[in-house]
Amino acid sequence: MHTRWRWVLFGLGAAVAAAGPVAAAGGPWYGYLFGGLWFLMGATVAWRSFKMGTKLTPDAIESTSLDHTSAIQWCDVKAVEPDRRRSLIVFHTIAPAVHAAGKKRPLTELSLLSVKKDVVPERTLKQIAELQQALAQHRETCTACGARPKAQKQARLWTRLRRAISRK
Numbered sequence: 001m002h003t004r005w006r007w008v009l010f011g012l013g014a015a016v017a018a019a020g021p022v023a024a025a026g027g028p029w030y031g032y033l034f035g036g037l038w039f040l041m042g043a044t045v046a047w048r049s050f051k052m053g054t055k056l057t058p059d060a061i062e063s064t065s066l067d068h069t070s071a072i073q074w075c076d077v078k079a080v081e082p083d084r085r086r087s088l089i090v091f092h093t094i095a096p097a098v099h100a101a102g103k104k105r106p107l108t109e110l111s112l113l114s115v116k117k118d119v120v121p122e123r124t125l126k127q128i129a130e131l132q133q134a135l136a137q138h139r140e141t142c143t144a145c146g147a148r149p150k151a152q153k154q155a156r157l158w159t160r161l162r163r164a165i166s167r168k
Ligand SMILES: [Zn+2]
Pocket: 074, 075, 076, 138, 139, 142, 143, 144, 145, 146
């Protein structure tokens, strides 16, 4: 999952990277130095934004934003819901946020600008639905956190009850 912002940032990074060598061509020695740095900076942004996004694996949500990569284990996830936050003072952004291990972790790489208050954009709703579906799927099959251990516990309770009743 990712947003169109990825391509905007990728384009910006690539443009900066391309400008470096162009500016350095035929210049003095420090022109090459700054051109090189410029190129590195642009290439880093382009590369990071290309990798930006959210990947769902059977065990975890892998979240890659512009500045860091992290994984949230499905077993820790309590819920997924939209998270609105203020950025750049004027703009509000909205992104799916994952409640996990007592913390709220917004998937910032999926942020969308949100001008209207109290409205969740369709793209965000879709992403949340996708995340919730993956969470439900994990719980169905996971023996550590899912429905199975609960069913086992209930079964054990039943056999204990039955034993207690038959003893009388
Ligand atoms: Zn689990």
